[in-house]
Amino acid sequence: MAYDIIMRDVTFAYAGSKKPALAEIDLKIKSGEKVLISGHAGAGKSTLCYCMNGLVPHFFPGELTGEILVSDLETRRHSISALSQIVGLLFDNPVSQLLCPTVEDEVAFGPENYGLPPEEIRSRVKRYISSVRLEGYEARNPYSLSGGEQQECAVAAVLAMEPKVLVLDEPTSCLDPLGTNQVLSTIRELSSQEGHTLIIVENKVEDILPWVDRFIVMKEGKIALDGKPSEVLDMAETMTKAGIRLPQVSELFHMLRNRGYRISKIPISLEEALTELESLFHRMRLQKTKPPGRLQKIRHLEMREKNVIEVEDLWYVYPSGTTALKGISLTIAEGENVAIIGQNGSGKSTLVKHFVGLLRPTHGKVLVYGADITKSTPSDLARYVGLCFQNPEHQLFAPTVRKELEFGPQNLGVPREEIESRIEQALTSVGLDQKILSQSPHDMSLAEKRRIAVASILMMKPKIFVVDEPTTGQDPHSSREIMKLLMKLNEEGMTIIVITHDLQLVAEYIYRSIVLRDGKVLLDALTSVAFSHSATLRETSLQPPQITRIGQLLRNYGLPEDILTVDEMYRFMDAELRG
């Protein structure tokens, strides 16, 4: 049996860290195998990838024990550039790995480094640009492409080195749903055509599990589970403990099995789930002709008294001439929780920047608590609207958490004693301990930085809290923690507006969804209603969560089309099946 990667009892601790990032890893990956690796933040997934192309220990020094062989080359004895000919590594953030001024140069960069003849480089560039469907973009600056296209350009750049093994470290974590689909379909297509050994690190497992050969779950630097996807999915409890979100269909079948239903196999994909469910319904004699059911849970739009945000025929044109918003009209009432969803470039961030006065309408009106934003400064509006940006590192600057928290209220002229009293409250709201006040925010994990960023906005006591992409780059556990925090604030009376690409989280937590497409409102309804319009969502390449799609596809069996969570579906099915 030929193995491309062999790791024998590998333990690695980064220089300056006592805790090993990887511990006692024994792993063999066969030639041509397609492997998916998942795990919580800090589980060691990226470190494992870095070991495969020599970044560990050559670029990231530390204490490495054990043996790592890449196509029989001992990684310690070979340079990264030599190993990169065998192992191509794609990183999570496309922006950080694009190095050249044009797409063509980007793809040529690797082969040029290896001193290949110019004709060979040109032929590879043409071939791989075409393989990721970027023909016509050769002379474009990679940074001017969409997120999905940027990552595809990076994929082409890695492929152009013609490595035997492709290692993709969270290739879709920074992408919108359209970019994610684009990149995953490219990777899937290429890996089957070219026969590469493929190792994908990803926490969004739903779309990848159906076509990989092997699934590895990591926990605290160790391999917790390793096997065929169906075998690993059988171990739901271990997976959940490792911070992995099971595909919704698998979760549903686990619940049904635990309830005593005869389930032969835990499905991996939606298609498998549909077949299994039809067979279950047949066994349980559930009639196919039954009219579509309605969810028993009452979800009605409460009539709110006060509109806190009113947007009237809002147009916004950037100085470059791009029209980002095209006549948006909407209102948001006090105490609502609202998701704004849509692809990158649909106008989500442009819209919310108006709420805090960072942008002024080109045409139309935006009122916050009845006041026209054009008559206020962002500093005035910050008392009412808190806007927390996607990347916490864009706002954190102070030497200590305390100073970071004090910054906002100081800008607003809040008295010293009042600031002091707000600190404890803000920290408690985000679940952080007062002990961290004297620590530097820059030394903390991304999840902690995100919490500090949220706390720093809460310090200004806004009545409306807008969060831009709170879950990007976070593992499923951290994402849920952030959403729970936002819902807690909502229960306390704060109006919450969330921009997100994670429709599963929207389904689970958010009451109302506004779908934007090309600067216009495509849908504005209760989340359950919005997600039942699958055809309209498809227009903007969005797909409701798996569980909602099951309800829609099996509506002939009486399943409701507006189910949003696994729990709702399980309870509905259980009630139906038990008569």
Add this chain to the structure above:
Amino acid sequence: MSWDYIPRDTFVHRMHPLTKLMYAFTMMMLIISFDDPLLLFVVWMISISLYVLAKLPRKNIFGVFKIFIAMTPLYLIFGFLFYGRPPGSSFLFYVVPMYEWFPVTLEGIVWTMGALLKLYVLVSSIRILTFVTPITSFIRAGAKLKMPPFVTIAFSIGLAGVPVATSQYYAIRDAQRARGLKFETRNPKKLIFNVLIPMLLPQIICSMRRSIDMAKALEARGFGYGMRKRTYMREIDLRLSDYLFLTAFTIVVLLSIFIGSWGFGYGSYKFTVNLIKSMVR
């Protein structure tokens, strides 16, 4: 200034980057050596004619003219003020006659026109380089001139990263403004601690993080594998027309140094001043 290359098939585009750089250098030597507005006007017209020969879209040509229009009033005012009223100059009028402030002389107007045209020539001859030459051609030309790969690559990465650095700056600015940061302050202490530090530190931290990520990406893409054996997808060579232009530009540069240094009365703004005076008489 962005690097907005506009692909076209014209002889201006086809020129070797080295020839184009030599053209810009020649223009600079002309504006250093001469200050006669008539001569500089001719030079400026030559530089503008290249925009037409390169078949550049009107909006790009207008974009360059917008720069000229924006600069002109300020430049004229400062030109007149700076020239003043030296002895022997032909006084025309005061800008503020009541207090006899800001005298305007014939020499001042001609000299300022010359200075303004120098700026026009500078802007138009450098700006066109970005329109007619992809940045990669300059990098390849650098490689051809045996510049070390790490220099050309560093240059390439630096230029390619400009849009990222710009968007990072705006993201940081918006994040801080959303926390009530006001940029308008005359207090230097507040400016440093309340404005500059919140703006600069995240910029530095994000840039450092990005540079580590880029270093990782460079390593993973084989950079440093065999620097001396590094090849380039396209290598560009000088053609006969390039040699001819390079020779012509070299002659013009030498002539401009010669005439500019030893004068002979040519190329000086005084030539135009005397011409106007003789016409008035």
